Amino acid sequence: MLKFVKNHMESISGIEIYPLISLLIFFIFFVVLFWWVATAKKEYIKTVSHLPLDNHKNQIEL
Template sequence: MLKFVKGYMESIEGVATYPMISLLIFFVFFVILFWWVFTATKEHIKEVSELPLKED
């Protein structure tokens, strides 16, 4: 089974770029997430954290 998958993956042109693209997307997402966490105001975080407890 592994030989089949390895042979199939080797037949795809440019297959080595897909892991690099997914790593880049992963890295960019978490950099943006960390930036948002560190720049968010305390009031906004408090408001969002209380949303599940509020009754309409």
């Protein structure tokens, strides 16, 4: 089965670019994510980090 898949993949022209594109998308995503975290304002991080704990303030009492 693996031999069939390998032979089939080799018959597709230009397929060698797809792993490179995937790696590039992966790398760019994490670079942008790191940049966003590094430049985020400390007040925003503090506010967002307390959201799960502040749930009781947002509930409507019936």
